[in-house]
Amino acid sequence: MSDTMIVASGRSHRHVSALADHLLRTLKEHGFGKAKVEGLPHCDWVLIDAGDVIVHLFRPEVRTFYNIEKIWAVDAAHRTARN
Numbered sequence: 874m875s876d877t878m879i880v881a882s883g884r885s886h887r888h889v890s891a892l893a894d895h896l897l898r899t900l901k902e903h904g905f906g907k908a909k910v911e912g913l914p915h916c917d918w919v920l921i922d923a924g925d926v927i928v929h930l931f932r933p934e935v936r937t938f939y940n941i942e943k944i945w946a947v948d949a950a951h952r953t954a955r956n
Contacts, residue, residue, distance in 0.1 A: 875922075875924070875925050875926055875927045876925040876926065877925065877926045877927070878926075878927045878928075878929070878945065879926065879927070879928045879929070880928075880929045880931070880936070880941055880942060881928070881929070881930055881931070882930070882931050882932065882933050882936050883916075883930060883931070883932060884932075884933070885932065886915070886916040886917070886932065887916070889916040889917075889919055889930050889931070889932055890913065890914070890916045890919075892919075892930050893910065893912075893913065893916070893919045893921060893930055896921060896928060896930075897910065897921065900921075900923055905923055905924070906924075908921050908922060908923040908924075909921070909922040910922075912930075916930075916932070917931070917932055917935045918930070918931050918932075918935050918936075918939070919931075929941060
């Protein structure tokens with residue numbers, strides 16, 4: 874598990890690839906070491922595990938299909954019932 878999850882979209886395979894490359898370079902430049910990456914070179918869904926931060930980069934139609942925000946959303950009614 875991680876402390877933070879970021880979900881973002883690129884406009885195309887190439888855009889998702891460029892976002893991933895830029896993020897990986899920036900993480901390395903700022904001393905975050907070597908992040909683990911899944912999903913390259915296809916770039917439909919790229920997952921970057923930087924330790925305490927997980928980044929999901931999607932093409933829009935893939936993001937809609939998987940709807941990862943809903944999977945990880947906490948239902949307010951469920952939280953209230955548990956408290």
